Amino acid sequence: MLKEYKTISEVAGPLMLVKGVEGVAYDELGEIQLQSGERRRCRVLEVNGDDVLVQLFESSAGINLQDSKVSFLGHSLELSVSEDMLGRVFSGMGQPIDGGPELIPEKNVDINGLPMNPSARVYPDEFIQTGVSAIDGLNTLVRGQKLPIFSGSGLPHAKLAAQIARQAKVLKGESNFAVVFCAIGITFEESDYFISDFKDTGAIDRTVMFINLANDPAIERIATPRMALTAAEYLAFEKNMHVLVILTDITNYAEALREVSSARKEVPGRRGYPGYLYTDLATLYERAGRKEDSDGSITMIPILTMPEDDKTHPIPDLTGYITEGQIILSRELYRKNVMPPIDILPSLSRLKDKGIGPDKTREDHSGTMNQLFAAYARGKDAKELMTILGEAALSETDLLYAKFAEEFEQKYVSQGFTTNREITETLDIGWELLSILPESELKRIKPEMIEKYGVKKEK
Numbered sequence: 001m002l003k004e005y006k007t008i009s010e011v012a013g014p015l016m017l018v019k020g021v022e023g024v025a026y027d028e029l030g031e032i033q034l035q036s037g038e039r040r041r042c043r044v045l046e047v048n049g050d051d052v053l054v055q056l057f058e059s060s061a062g063i064n065l066q067d068s069k070v071s072f073l074g075h076s077l078e079l080s081v082s083e084d085m086l087g088r089v090f091s092g093m094g095q096p097i098d099g100g101p102e103l104i105p106e107k108n109v110d111i112n113g114l115p116m117n118p119s120a121r122v123y124p125d126e127f128i129q130t131g132v133s134a135i136d137g138l139n140t141l142v143r144g145q146k147l148p149i150f151s152g153s154g155l156p157h158a159k160l161a162a163q164i165a166r167q168a169k170v171l172k173g174e175s176n177f178a179v180v181f182c183a184i185g186i187t188f189e190e191s192d193y194f195i196s197d198f199k200d201t202g203a204i205d206r207t208v209m210f211i212n213l214a215n216d217p218a219i220e221r222i223a224t225p226r227m228a229l230t231a232a233e234y235l236a237f238e239k240n241m242h243v244l245v246i247l248t249d250i251t252n253y254a255e256a257l258r259e260v261s262s263a264r265k266e267v268p269g270r271r272g273y274p275g276y277l278y279t280d281l282a283t284l285y286e287r288a289g290r291k292e293d294s295d296g297s298i299t300m301i302p303i304l305t306m307p308e309d310d311k312t313h314p315i316p317d318l319t320g321y322i323t324e325g326q327i328i329l330s331r332e333l334y335r336k337n338v339m340p341p342i343d344i345l346p347s348l349s350r351l352k353d354k355g356i357g358p359d360k361t362r363e364d365h366s367g368t369m370n371q372l373f374a375a376y377a378r379g380k381d382a383k384e385l386m387t388i389l390g391e392a393a394l395s396e397t398d399l400l401y402a403k404f405a406e407e408f409e410q411k412y413v414s415q416g417f418t419t420n421r422e423i424t425e426t427l428d429i430g431w432e433l434l435s436i437l438p439e440s441e442l443k444r445i446k447p448e449m450i451e452k453y454g455v456k457k458e459k
Contacts (some may be wrong), residue, residue, distance in 0.1 A: 002071040011060045013263045018070050019051050027076040030054055035067035057219050079227050080105030081234040085208045092212030092224035096383035111226040122290040127355040131167035131420035134342040134413045135381045138369055142355035144290035146300040146323040150316050152309040155329045158190055159417040161246050167202040167420045168244050176241040179207045182228030185214050185221050185252030221256035229287045236296035243298050250304040254315045270314045278318045286321045325349040338414040360422050364453045366431045379405025404436045431455050
């Protein structure tokens with residue numbers, strides 16, 4: 001029999017203090033019964049002797065201190081998991097919201113998950129094709145990697161996220177591939193866009209969606225990514241599926257953390273965010289990876305909007321520390337109507353060299369990638385010089401580089417949000433663009449590769 005406590009002493013925003021409790025542990029789930037009979041959920045944030053501080057999942061409006069009762073359930077927040085989750089849409093708390101039947105759970109799992117033993121981790125080395133040239137060709141995503149997308153307010157990161165979720169697949173050994181899509185604190189309009197896009201394209205059949213809207217309580221926002229990752233761990237490590245987790249938008253998650261932290265009157269860290277922001281983000285991101293005893297894997301793409309496009313802001317800064325690279329979206333390219341506006345030069349995938357090459361993509365991938373990077377960097381410099389000094393001041397080679405940079409943005413990076421390019425097509429477009437430059441400039445590619453794959457110029 002659960003004990004009920006009528007000792008609520010104060011309520012402040014999303015927090016509530018209950019006195020004289022016994023045997024209650026941190027992170028335990030509680031249930032508040034209001035005088036009207038309505039039930040609301042909460043979780044334990046802090047235990048101090050026989051006093052506990054709980055955090056409410058819903059609003060605190062209407063709680064009468066004298067007549068309300070609290071009981072503690074003896075376990076932390078859990079998610080009911082089953083293979084039938086695929087093709088379904090859930091709320092941020094794991095309740096079905098697509099009008100379908102209730103899930104018959106295989107089991108209930110703690111949303112905090114179990115830490116992965118570092119010695120059991122397998123190094124990520126299998127190529128994942130997203131169908132987006134700027135990622136596949138130059139900042140390759142590898143199975144088991146965590147690769148964030150740094151975006152800015154108003155940039156089309158939602159469309160890019162939907163595109164990757166639709167198109168992504170593991171090339172080697174076609175196996176079970178699933179997408180866990182988690183939306184944190186998004187508007188109803190965005191939520192509708194994702195759900196209808198996935199339904200129209202049929203991608204919903206292999207997707208589990210968790211949707212937390214902007215008007216949902218802050219505490220729910222903190223639980224949502226953990227719900228999604230718990231579903232991903234179940235599909236990956238128990239059902240041996242390759243799972244791609246897309247989390248959008250991590251900035252909303254960090255804002256919710258800040259809100260709860262200030263309600264607890266904690267000493268703030270950088271820009272008002274809690275001092276444990278790094279640790280908290282790491283508990284999410286580090287749930288990606290591959291395990292020795294399982295064929296499944298979790299690959300993660302967290303998406304965040306950088307406040308004021310500032311990549312030194314705590315959220316992108318700490319995310320960049322924990323994850324293995326970043327894809328940066330550029331406002332300049334967006335103004336030029338380059339879609340998706342991926343800024344190649346500051347973007348990086350730290351594990352790309354492990355996922356490319358013979359048997360994975362193609363033997364010429366590494367050389368062409370390095371050459372495209374170098375040529376684009378020089379082409380951008382040439383274009384800047386051209387703006388300052390005029391075209392006449394540039395040498396013939398520099399003019400070719402400037403032409404290359406222009407063509408590269410239009411043909412390679414800009415492909416729209418519906419085009420799905422095979423990796424061979426991406427590499428061939430790269431060779432086509434490199435044919436603008438004289439062969440003597442291709443210093444980063446082996447001559448035999450130029451002979452084999454290069455585009456022959458008409459004399």
